[in-house]
Amino acid sequence: MARKGYDFVAPARRVLIAVLILTLFALFLFWRIDGPRAERMRAMFIDRTVPGFGWAMRPVTKVSQMIGGFQSYARIYEQNQELRRELQRMSAWKEAAVQLEQENAKLLAQNNVRIDPALTSVSGVVMTDSGSAFRQSVLLNVGARDGVLDGWATMDGLGLVGRIAGVGPTTSRVMLLTDPSSRLPVTVQPSGQHALLAGDNTALPVLDFIESADDVRPGDRVISSGDGGVFPSGLVVGQAVLASDGRMRVRMAADYGRLEFLRVLRSHPAEQLSDAGTLIPPPPDDFIGPPMPPRPALAVDLPAPAVPVPEAPAPNADRAPAATD
Numbered sequence: 001m002a003r004k005g006y007d008f009v010a011p012a013r014r015v016l017i018a019v020l021i022l023t024l025f026a027l028f029l030f031w032r033i034d035g036p037r038a039e040r041m042r043a044m045f046i047d048r049t050v051p052g053f054g055w056a057m058r059p060v061t062k063v064s065q066m067i068g069g070f071q072s073y074a075r076i077y078e079q080n081q082e083l084r085r086e087l088q089r090m091s092a093w094k095e096a097a098v099q100l101e102q103e104n105a106k107l108l109a110q111n112n113v114r115i116d117p118a119l120t121s122v123s124g125v126v127m128t129d130s131g132s133a134f135r136q137s138v139l140l141n142v143g144a145r146d147g148v149l150d151g152w153a154t155m156d157g158l159g160l161v162g163r164i165a166g167v168g169p170t171t172s173r174v175m176l177l178t179d180p181s182s183r184l185p186v187t188v189q190p191s192g193q194h195a196l197l198a199g200d201n202t203a204l205p206v207l208d209f210i211e212s213a214d215d216v217r218p219g220d221r222v223i224s225s226g227d228g229g230v231f232p233s234g235l236v237v238g239q240a241v242l243a244s245d246g247r248m249r250v251r252m253a254a255d256y257g258r259l260e261f262l263r264v265l266r267s268h269p270a271e272q273l274s275d276a277g278t279l280i281p282p283p284p285d286d287f288i289g290p291p292m293p294p295r296p297a298l299a300v301d302l303p304a305p306a307v308p309v310p311e312a313p314a315p316n317a318d319r320a321p322a323a324t325d
Contacts, residue, residue, distance in 0.1 A: 094157065098123060098261040121263040122146050127171070136179040136201060137162070140262055143170045151230055153265045159236045159253025160184075160224060161262060174262065177237070177252065178205055185227035186237055186250075191215040194225055197237065197250060204249035207240065218242045222250050232267060 030038065102123050124140035142148050144167050152164045154174050162182065166173035175182055182199035188210070195210040210216055220240040226233025238252040 095260070098157065101263075121265050122148060123261060123263050124172075125261055126259045136176040136182075136199065137165065138174050138176070138259055138262075140172050140174060140264070141170065142264060143168045143172045145169055147266070148172050148264055152267050153224075153231045153235060154262045155235065155265065156254045156259060156262055158255060159238060160231075161254045161256075161259065163231070164264065172264075176256070178202065178256065184231065184237070185225045186222050187225040187233075188216050188240060189221040189223060191217075191220065194227070197222070203256065204241065204243060204251060207248045207250060210248065213248065216240055216248055218248075230267075232265065235265075 031042065105123065122142050124142035124146075127139045127141050129138050140154075148164060148167050150164050150167055154161045154163065160177065162174045162176040162179070164172050165175035176199070177184060177197060178199045178201060180199055180201050182197075182205075184197040186195055186197045186207070187193070188195060188207070191212075193211045193215050195207045195216075197205050198208050199205045207216070207222075218239075218241050222237040222240055224231045224233055224235040224237060236253050238250040238254075241249050241251045243249045
């Protein structure tokens with residue numbers, strides 16, 4: 001049986017561990033010495049050894065950057081979830097507001113409250129989308145029995161949606177502003193430029209016939225101008241945007257993807273005066289004028305009227321004339 005040789009590994013390991021402990025202890029003591037010479041030596045040691053360990057710090061730096069990016073992503077995700085919850089709460093408030101508006105309209109009708117007809121509206125529910133590839137429209141559950149007329153404007157609470165283009169006894173059709181046959185006179189604020197909003201079957205209708213296109217900027221507010229007397233003026237339409245085709249278009253304020261409730265604005269155009277001078281027209285040629293009021297009598301002593309005295313009858317007037325030869 002062969003003899004096992006002497007094991008030099010264990011004593012060498014013990015010696016190396018002892019030397020490493022002594023070296024670390026000496027380095028600790030050297031680092032604790034407070035003096036200018038020791039400070040210079042420490043600075044020289046750091047300048048020589050630390051730059052060479054840059055490769056060892058790269059993984060640590062990468063891991064730190066990854067942890068920071070993950071924390072930033074987690075914060076963005078939490079903010080996104082909070083915004084989604086806020087949007088859901090706002091949608092619920094919107095539906096509650098529409099229901100309260102309908103209830104308020106019913107209570108006002110029951111109490112016979114008279115309001116200016118130009119400021120009232122009829123709320124309806126969107127039943128179905130009757131649009132096609134060549135027509136953009138929706139159906140409402142309000143019609144002639146509710147007093148709805150052709151041409152009245154409709155809004156979804158945020159902005160203008162379209163106009164009534166067909167009325168039945170219980171339903172009505174709303175032609176959206178995105179319909180190719182829709183044309184709406186608008187005003188671009190704050191420049192006050194007049195233009196024509198033309199639907200082209202896309203989500204961004206075109207602004208045509210702008211008075212001065214250089215004065216219109218992306219982000220400008222677009223409202224109805226009221227020209228033509230079809231729509232009331234001042235209704236919010238959307239914001240001007242510069243499309244990829246170089247044309248100025250409008251991002252609609254109304255949420256066309258979620259049309260659930262619409263308000264039909266009662267529109268009663270006011271009388272237009274062509275000439276202010278005709279308020280008091282001139283009198284016609286054969287007009288004599290109003291009768292003059294009687295003049296008050298003057299307090300003057302007038303002589304009493306003379307009383308006529310009857311004449312005495314002539315003598316023998318009642319006798320017959322004598323016969324003569």
